[in-house]
Amino acid sequence: MTPQLETINIPHLPNAPVHVALYRNVENSASLRQQLLAGNADFEYALIDASMVLSRQHAIAAIFRAVNDYSNNRLKSHNVHSEIVISFSPATNITESFRKFGITDSTKDLLVVKVSVSSEITHDSVAAHLESSVVATSVPFDDQSLSEISDITKIKKAYKLGALPSPGTKIDRAQTKAPTDDDVKRRLELSILGAIALRGS
């Protein structure tokens, strides 16, 4: 089955279309990670543990930061794709960023990102390569899918936002002015965006 690969034109970055695919029940995480470690150029992707992704906006903010750093020639890592993984992290430690946000041998849900940094990288070329390389179920890259995948507790811990309320928990509706679940999620999302923007300050 052809994967559901979405090509996004992020505003302000017209020269770098971004291709994103979200997978569930990934069966070959270990071999994908092995290709990455071996430095196989064909497998130059940002491979992110999707349980660490709260929302579409969260992912795009990290991609935006990495591509902006790339176009200003100030990458902290080898290429824009490894930089995307780092950009998810609120901390500057590269190894730790990969450990927390990158693919592991046991990753079941995976977010794959590829930036068109050269004209050979197109929607079709990426879709074809992913189809032959990722053994998994492709799902749409949207908040609905992510809400079933994201591990809120782990995300809050990684961003040191443990004190914030979690979306999806029971709120006392009798209490006046209780925030809605959307409000709670939005506050968490915006706090994460702030942490991504401030990294390295």
Added chain:
Amino acid sequence: MATEYKPPALPSPFSNTKPPPILLTQGAEAHLYKTVSINPAIPAALKIRPSKPYRHPILDRKLTRQRIIQEARCMIKLVREGVKVPAVLAMDWEGQGGDEGGWGGAWLMMEWIEGPVVRVVLEKWEAWFKANRGTMDEAQITAAEAPVRALLRRIGAAIAALHKAGVVHGDLTTSNLMLRTSEWDQEDRAIEGEVVIIDFGLASQSVQDEDRAVDLYVLERAMGSTHPLSEPFFEELLVGYREGNKGAISTIRRLEDVRLRGRKRSMLG
């Protein structure tokens, strides 16, 4: 000879943005633009601190960087604490193109707040009130003043939340307070919407009564000069402030001192 003002060229990546960001206001330290966020359907505010050509380039970068980071840290802290301020969506303090000859500025992309600033809302109300109070009896005047009193209470509560989170604004005026509402139009006298505090360019992290009292004092003075008819209700603001903040009593006591001596502390010991 008068030449048309041209704002400085936009830094990357906004030099590529289609449609180009629209310049809204310009201060001594920054230019404010309206553009889109990282989602093309959602607008954003873009604050650009240009580099200052009269400063030494290394010092210039250092100051610009320090100030934009301080501003962003305050806002991000407030977002985490649930205080109503624009969220930081993205930023860049590194400058571009090297120390010499490059661009030493910085930018901050923020959540767009839809709605009027309190200054405009109060100006509309005061103009209307001035024109009509001659024909009103006492009960009508009380009814006309009620929404302004209620607004000042809400502002007081918003400032209490700000201070409780450990941030002082440094430049509270009615231009730095907004009412978030999608339904406001220019002719409206409605005073609806959630109070959102904006522009943290002079903000800092502090829990000192002195700093908090100066915040309140600066706003009181600003109201006295720009909204003379609303100023008598400043007491309502303090009521709202007290309700929202346990430490308010000592801050308000300090405000009495600040009123006597002004914003600057005496250097005479």
